Amino acid sequence: MINVLKSYNELSSTVADIVETQIKEHPLSKLALPTGSTPLGMYDELVNRKLDWKSVITFNLDVYLMNINLPQSYQSYMRKNLFDRTNIYPDNSHFPFRPFSGFEDKIEGSKGIDLCILGIGTNGHIAFNEPGSSFKTRTRVVNLSEQTIKDNSRFFDSIEDVPTQAITMGLGTIMESKKIILIASGDHKLNILNVAMNGEVTKTVPASILQRHKDIEIYYCD
Numbered sequence: 001m002i003n004v005l006k007s008y009n010e011l012s013s014t015v016a017d018i019v020e021t022q023i024k025e026h027p028l029s030k031l032a033l034p035t036g037s038t039p040l041g042m043y044d045e046l047v048n049r050k051l052d053w054k055s056v057i058t059f060n061l062d063v064y065l066m067n068i069n070l071p072q073s074y075q076s077y078m079r080k081n082l083f084d085r086t087n088i089y090p091d092n093s094h095f096p097f098r099p100f101s102g103f104e105d106k107i108e109g110s111k112g113i114d115l116c117i118l119g120i121g122t123n124g125h126i127a128f129n130e131p132g133s134s135f136k137t138r139t140r141v142v143n144l145s146e147q148t149i150k151d152n153s154r155f156f157d158s159i160e161d162v163p164t165q166a167i168t169m170g171l172g173t174i175m176e177s178k179k180i181i182l183i184a185s186g187d188h189k190l191n192i193l194n195v196a197m198n199g200e201v202t203k204t205v206p207a208s209i210l211q212r213h214k215d216i217e218i219y220y221c222d
């Protein structure tokens with residue numbers, strides 16, 4: 001079921017409530033975290049609540065293959081929007097890295113992800129698992145779809161500057177998370193959200209696999 005909220009502020013505070021409860025009840029929580037526009041309000045909320053992140057372990061869902069020191073890298077995004085504004089230990093915040101088996105082992109070794117926050121692309125991608133991705137995929141390099149490159153060009157000076165490849169957690173990796181929250185904001189996401197959550201479970205719409213997760217909540221605002 002899609003929970004429709006009245007405003008972006010309500011979406012951000014509702015999801016921040018879920019993360020706050022998770023961290024307070026389980027200070028050693030393992031979180032999987034997204035970047036992009038949608039979670040910005042949630043990160044602001046979380047920072048303002050001055051939570052104790054010192055035992056929390058985070059795994060980002062994906063990274064562009066690009067110079068990580070540029071402002072558009074997801075490493076820069078996370079530092080700016082969360083890490084540099086909390087007491088999280090740098091050694092406890094992980095981005096997908098090579099060898100991918102090492103990254104997967106790190107997730108497994110910390111007994112898996114407790115809470116995974118996801119956004120959704122207008123083409124139905126989750127993390128950077130683009131249409132056609134197998135439901136069993138693990139962390140790997142992917143080519144970004146034309147749609148994703150176009151959508152994300154708003155963060156770059158020109159579309160030519162958008163990386164064409166990324167490293168992403170796989171759908172298999174994501175589905176092993178104990179709890180998943182999917183967030184989407186804006187009219188342009190409503191159609192794909194409906195198709196993903198109420199349509200056929202198909203590789204053409206990667207997010208549709210989430211219908212098979214037993215602990216998923218979906219939050220939308222227009």
Ligand code: F6R
Pocket residue numbers: 033034035036037038039061062118119120121122125126127128
């Ligand atoms: C980014 C990620 C992507 C985004 C999706 C929506 O880390 O995992 O799947 O969540 O592209 O992005 P926004 O929120 O910018 O619309």
